[in-house]
Amino acid sequence: MGLEGKGTSSFFRDFLDECGGSAVIDGGFATELERHGADLNDQLWSAKCLVSSSSHLVRRVHLDYLDAGANIILTASYQATIQGFEAKGFSREEGVTLLRRSVEIAREAREIYHDRCTKDSSDFMRNERYRKRPILIAASVGSYGAYLADGSEYIGDYGDAVTVQTLKDFHRERVKVLVDAGADLIAFETIPNKLEAQAYAELLEEEGIETPAWFSFSCKDESNVVSGDSIFECASIADSCKQVLAVGVNCTAPRFIHGLISSIKKATSKPVLVYPNSGETYIAESNQWVKSNGLAEDDFVPYIGKWRDAGASLFGGCCRTTPNTIRGIAEAIYGKVQDKCI
Ligand SMILES: C[S+](C)CC[C@H](N)C(=O)O
Ligand SMILES: N[C@@H](CCS)C(=O)O
Numbered sequence: 635m636g637l638e639g640k641g642t643s644s645f646f647r648d649f650l651d652e653c654g655g656s657a658v659i660d661g662g663f664a665t666e667l668e669r670h671g672a673d674l675n676d677q678l679w680s681a682k683c684l685v686s687s688s689s690h691l692v693r694r695v696h697l698d699y700l701d702a703g704a705n706i707i708l709t710a711s712y713q714a715t716i717q718g719f720e721a722k723g724f725s726r727e728e729g730v731t732l733l734r735r736s737v738e739i740a741r742e743a744r745e746i747y748h749d750r751c752t753k754d755s756s757d758f759m760r761n762e763r764y765r766k767r768p769i770l771i772a773a774s775v776g777s778y779g780a781y782l783a784d785g786s787e788y789i790g791d792y793g794d795a796v797t798v799q800t801l802k803d804f805h806r807e808r809v810k811v812l813v814d815a816g817a818d819l820i821a822f823e824t825i826p827n828k829l830e831a832q833a834y835a836e837l838l839e840e841e842g843i844e845t846p847a848w849f850s851f852s853c854k855d856e857s858n859v860v861s862g863d864s865i866f867e868c869a870s871i872a873d874s875c876k877q878v879l880a881v882g883v884n885c886t887a888p889r890f891i892h893g894l895i896s897s898i899k900k901a902t903s904k905p906v907l908v909y910p911n912s913g914e915t916y917i918a919e920s921n922q923w924v925k926s927n928g929l930a931e932d933d934f935v936p937y938i939g940k941w942r943d944a945g946a947s948l949f950g951g952c953c954r955t956t957p958n959t960i961r962g963i964a965e966a967i968y969g970k971v972q973d974k975c976i
């Protein structure tokens with residue numbers, strides 16, 4: 635599915651209509667790679683797996699989320715940047731190829747999934763609405779803070795030397811490559827401050843990018859993104875950008891989600907998306923997660939109905955959530971579904 639000739643908002647409204655009003659986003663990607671044995675204690679984090687020997691693992695995680703019921707899968711490009719690959723000794727061209735690869739692997743997974751579903755003649759997936767659900771590939775664009783690989787996307791303080799122009803220059807090529815590789819939409823995610831939201835909005839405009847995007851912020855409480863900028867201000871920037879089709883929150887503790895939905899709704903009438911993490915806290919030095927007083931993985935599934943009532947329409951999970959979480963969300967939205975189409 636693409637934008638071809640349609641306005642951004644009608645493309646997305648049509649998609650949501652086809653989904654029946656609410657859509658399922660996938661779950662934690664990097665942390666799922668880790669659960670399958672990948673060692674991501676590296677400057678590239680999940681982008682390390684784009685390097686060929688692990689691409690089968692990337693495809694497998696995408697397929698697991700499709701099997702769990704996702705309508706939208708996010709590519710492995712969260713921490714994939716040309717600058718980051720160059721720092722690891724790759725050439726610029728190799729960096730571009732790896733970025734493109736992230737979209738190609740997700741597209742391969744979607745094709746495999748569709749093939750399996752078409753070929754199977756048994757009565758799997760009797761739920762018609764689920765069986766016919768649309769599936770989109772979202773190119774993940776992690777923040778500049780993700781590239782820094784020090785947990786900056788949970789702090790949002792880039793210092794005075796980093797300006798809107800710095801951030802536009804940093805992301806420009808990468809975004810163009812991901813769009814050119816055929817992503818259906820761009821997921822600007824874990825945005826930690828309004829500076830970066832402004833940079834993304836200007837970049838989309840300057841480059842005349844027609845692929846629709848969403849802006850998703852990492853938040854520290856019910857009203858503020860992690861830098862302390864208000865979610866209302868951040869969502870207002872997204873609201874003013876015509877390429878932005880949805881606005882929301884990710885990698886944020888489940889306990890803040892309800893209040894954040896209300897705050898975002900005051901700033902925009904665009905669809906609201908939420909994909910919280912497990913409520914644990916990330917320790918960048920050791921690439922580990924520690925328990926805080928939030929809800930644990932899966933525990934937020936019973937809240938999906940309340941979050942929908944509060945006005946959100948796309949639901950998924952972020953770090954340390956798994957296909958189980960996504961299966962729970964899909965069942966909350968679609969009713970009972972078969973968990974595999976093979
Ligand atoms: C969303 S955080 C857990 C991603 C990893 C971080 N950028 C790092 O490299 O430590
Ligand atoms: N899409 C990324 C987000 C990290 S915060 C992932 O799930 O790994």
Ligand SMILES: [Zn+2]
Binds near residue numbers: 952
């Ligand atoms: Zn996350």
